[in-house]
Amino acid sequence: MGNYAKTESTHYLQVALPTPLRRVFDYLPPKSGIDALSPGIRLKVPFGPRKLIGILIAITTKTDIPPCSLKHAEHVLDEQPIIPRDLLDLCRWVAHYYHHSLGETLSTAIPVALRQGKPVAQQTRKLWRLTYPAAEVPSNIARNAKLQLAAWQLLKQHLKGLHEPMLKSLGVSSQTLSALEKKGEVECILEELPTLHTMPQSILHEAPLTLNPEQAHVVQQIRQAAQQFQTFLLQGITGSGKTEVYLQLIEHTLKAGRQALVLIPEIGLTPQTLHRFEQRFAVPIVVIHSGLNDSERFLAWQKAIDYRAGIIIGTRSAVFTPLAKPGLIIIDEEHDASYKQQDSLRYSARDIAIYRARQTNIPIVLGSATPSLETIHNAKAHRYRHLRLNQRAGMAKPPSIELLNIRGETLQAGLSSALQQKITQHLEKDQQVLIFINRRGYAPTLLCHECGWAADCPDCDAHLTIHRQPAHLHCHHCDYQQPIPERCGRCNTASLFPVGAGTERIEDFLIGQFDPTPVIRIDRDSTRGKSRLQQLFKDIHQGEPAILVGTQMLAKGHHFPKVTLVAILDADSGLFSSDFRGLERLGQLITQVAGRAGRGTLAGEVVIQTHHPESPILNSLVTEGYDTFANTLLAEREKLGLPPYGYIGLFRVECKKHEEGEQLLLQLRELINQFLQHNNLNGPLGVTLLGPLPAPMEKRQNWYRWQMLVSSPARQPLHTAIAFAVHQLEGGNQMLVKLARKLRWSVDIDPQDM
Ligand code: ADP
Numbered sequence: 001m002g003n004y005a006k007t008e009s010t011h012y013l014q015v016a017l018p019t020p021l022r023r024v025f026d027y028l029p030p031k032s033g034i035d036a037l038s039p040g041i042r043l044k045v046p047f048g049p050r051k052l053i054g055i056l057i058a059i060t061t062k063t064d065i066p067p068c069s070l071k072h073a074e075h076v077l078d079e080q081p082i083i084p085r086d087l088l089d090l091c092r093w094v095a096h097y098y099h100h101s102l103g104e105t106l107s108t109a110i111p112v113a114l115r116q117g118k119p120v121a122q123q124t125r126k127l128w129r130l131t132y133p134a135a136e137v138p139s140n141i142a143r144n145a146k147l148q149l150a151a152w153q154l155l156k157q158h159l160k161g162l163h164e165p166m167l168k169s170l171g172v173s174s175q176t177l178s179a180l181e182k183k184g185e186v187e188c189i190l191e192e193l194p195t196l197h198t199m200p201q202s203i204l205h206e207a208p209l210t211l212n213p214e215q216a217h218v219v220q221q222i223r224q225a226a227q228q229f230q231t232f233l234l235q236g237i238t239g240s241g242k243t244e245v246y247l248q249l250i251e252h253t254l255k256a257g258r259q260a261l262v263l264i265p266e267i268g269l270t271p272q273t274l275h276r277f278e279q280r281f282a283v284p285i286v287v288i289h290s291g292l293n294d295s296e297r298f299l300a301w302q303k304a305i306d307y308r309a310g311i312i313i314g315t316r317s318a319v320f321t322p323l324a325k326p327g328l329i330i331i332d333e334e335h336d337a338s339y340k341q342q343d344s345l346r347y348s349a350r351d352i353a354i355y356r357a358r359q360t361n362i363p364i365v366l367g368s369a370t371p372s373l374e375t376i377h378n379a380k381a382h383r384y385r386h387l388r389l390n391q392r393a394g395m396a397k398p399p400s401i402e403l404l405n406i407r408g409e410t411l412q413a414g415l416s417s418a419l420q421q422k423i424t425q426h427l428e429k430d431q432q433v434l435i436f437i438n439r440r441g442y443a444p445t446l447l448c449h450e451c452g453w454a455a456d457c458p459d460c461d462a463h464l465t466i467h468r469q470p471a472h473l474h475c476h477h478c479d480y481q482q483p484i485p486e487r488c489g490r491c492n493t494a495s496l497f498p499v500g501a502g503t504e505r506i507e508d509f510l511i512g513q514f515d516p517t518p519v520i521r522i523d524r525d526s527t528r529g530k531s532r533l534q535q536l537f538k539d540i541h542q543g544e545p546a547i548l549v550g551t552q553m554l555a556k557g558h559h560f561p562k563v564t565l566v567a568i569l570d571a572d573s574g575l576f577s578s579d580f581r582g583l584e585r586l587g588q589l590i591t592q593v594a595g596r597a598g599r600g601t602l603a604g605e606v607v608i609q610t611h612h613p614e615s616p617i618l619n620s621l622v623t624e625g626y627d628t629f630a631n632t633l634l635a636e637r638e639k640l641g642l643p644p645y646g647y648i649g650l651f652r653v654e655c656k657k658h659e660e661g662e663q664l665l666l667q668l669r670e671l672i673n674q675f676l677q678h679n680n681l682n683g684p685l686g687v688t689l690l691g692p693l694p695a696p697m698e699k700r701q702n703w704y705r706w707q708m709l710v711s712s713p714a715r716q717p718l719h720t721a722i723a724f725a726v727h728q729l730e731g732g733n734q735m736l737v738k739l740a741r742k743l744r745w746s747v748d749i750d751p752q753d754m
């Protein structure tokens with residue numbers, strides 16, 4: 001075998017394997033040779049004692065490993081690449097940009113079935129027909145073979161043949177068919193599945209709306225860029241008709257024989273958007289989200305790649321769906337934090353989508369009422385075309401917003417008496433009220449009145465949240481649960497009481513206070529089960545007076561025509577967030593939630609409870625709107641060199657022994673600093689390190705957490721430094737490798753939460 005390698009093989013295979021290691025692995029070609037091999041096929045290879053399925057990345061004539069120690073790839077799983085060239089290139093870029101293993105990146109991008117080595121299903125369907133259309137029942141079908149007779153008669157009535165699923169639905173089994181086939185009476189033809197090329201159907205189910213002048217202008221501007229790369233920021237206030245703009249852009253894309261990829265934040269929360277797509281278009285749509293099982297996901301992927309679906313709608317991970325004929329990408333609510341994956345491969349689907357659009361030379365539209373500061377900054381710098389929709393599409397008027405001072409007020413379940421009066425007023429007019437609080441459960445803390453003890457999670461630095469339905473204490477960070485104790489864990493008196501209010505407690509209070517008005521609670525707990533959320537939405541759409549209480553879930557894309565009062569109970573938590581994005585998020589949330597008020601013909605009112613009604617930034621948001629607010633925040637970020645004016649990466653470490661994480665990061669900092677000095681990358685224009693510092697939640701799920709921030713005014717030096725650091729951790733520096741073995745570390749490029 002050694003001889004074979006030396007004499008015959010001058011080619012080496014670079015294979016990406018599903019391991020965290022940030023490198024490809026070299027193999028000798030399989031014994032069958034390299035003729036049938038091209039990048040994007042799967043190979044089974046030996047890896048230590050195991051066999052792994054990897055993706056062939058390249059065939060080279062060089063290797064850094066002594067060829068005699070290389071092993072042969074064992075099996076070739078595919079004749080054709082299962083990963084198209086552009087997806088492979090995309091994944092290489094993603095792995096490079098996020099400093100992540102290419103093998104794991106590919107694992108994130110492709111369906112599980114493919115990762116596991118399942119064969120790519122045959123893209124054909126079976127058509128059955130009679131071999132000879134005889135007038136009489138052939139003699140080799142016995143008169144008492146009822147099933148065969150029935151099948152024969154059926155096919156005689158359909159001489160062009162019937163597809164197998166149709167036959168099955170008519171009660172003809174595969175056994176019957178193969179019996180007839182053996183007798184030579186019927187034959188089976190394998191037909192290719194129809195693609196959009198061969199489907200003789202119209203594109204639309206229903207006529208599009210007549211666009212208002214603003215919408216028409218936007219559609220025209222984006223259409224002018226058709227078939228070439230350009231990024232558009234579509235900033236349209238809530239209710240301005242962005243979705244209609246998307247629909248009409250997609251219509252043009254489909255008419256040009258191309259596909260559209262649409263990313264939305266969370267499928268379950270935007271059933272209405274989805275419904276509008278399905279109502280409008282007659283072409284097949286695939287929907288890709290976390291609720292799909294493996295085979296559904298695989299099917300969706302195949303429909304997209306075979307040009308059997310015209311529209312691909314999905315959440316974050318759908319950004320990797322390969323398209324046969326890409327024509328347009330739309331990112332709805334582009335500011336939404338759910339586009340950033342928070343573990344493993346910490347990618348931003350929005351940023352990857354922009355890369356894809358550039359790579360395939362097609363337009364991309366980022367839509368939002370409240371664009372992220374990064375996107376606004378890019379639009380100002382003319383990297384993106386900034387388009388606007390400033391008017392509500394229907395009759396609705398923008399709501400009035402009031403900052404309600406609650407300083408020194410006694411609150412009941414978080415509600416001031418002024419707010420309660422307003423609720424009464426709106427209910428009396430037969431309207432609906434929406435109360436927003438970003439905290440589920442009954443109360444965030446169980447406290448002892450005698451000694452001040454609070455019920456904490458044993459595994460996290462966090463209080464346990466009290467839940468009443470069903471009654472228990474729950475850690476929202478690690479899922480730890482326990483019964484509610486009757487006595488204090490420290491002084492053993494029975495003087496425990498709940499502090500603060502979550503959705504359950506507010507619901508309780510409102511039921512008592514506004515009886516008999518129904519109270520509809522919408523949070524993750526009340527919407528478990530598939531159709532639960534849809535049912536709650538249906539109740540709301542009945543339009544009867546009601547109070548809706550909910551979390552973030554209520555802030556997104558819903559259209560509740562009868563809601564005229566929206567209240568935000570706790571704006572102050574956003575005002576004092578430790579995260580530098582806290583204020584940006586608060587402004588987005590207020591603007592989005594306010595967009596839920598008065599979307600019908602009724603005027604809307606928004607009340608924001610705060611202890612700081614004089615806060616300049618809140619006032620600028622309320623009186624001057626999101627643009628001015630965003631400009632103020634951008635000016636602050638610029639002063640501090642924070643994104644989008646600086647670039648950041650975050651090393652995160654989790655360890656079992658508190659000091660180990662700090663030790664590792666101190667060592668790493670030392671090495672990075674030497675590297676920076678050596679390469680003249682230190683100083684204010686180079687790379688700056690901050691940390692190691694304990695993470696905002698220092699202990700979580702029994703792991704101690706540390707972090708170190710790496711920042712730079714330019715992207716390139718930041719990535720150079722991080723690439724160096726990652727290399728040290730992964731084998732470059734033995735001491736570091738030894739420390740790293742005892743703990744978990746990761747690197748997060750463009751982190752969202754820190
Ligand atoms: P956005 O996505 O910007 O929040 P939507 O697309 O949901 O706004 O539109 C808000 C409402 O206005 C929807 O009920 C939609 O059907 C309606 N609408 C949008 N465009 C038009 C139009 N050109 N003519 C009439 N109604 C429209």
Ligand code: ZN
Nearest residue numbers: 448451488491
């Ligand atoms: Zn106590």
Ligand code: ZN
Nearest residue numbers: 457460475478
């Ligand atoms: Zn916990």
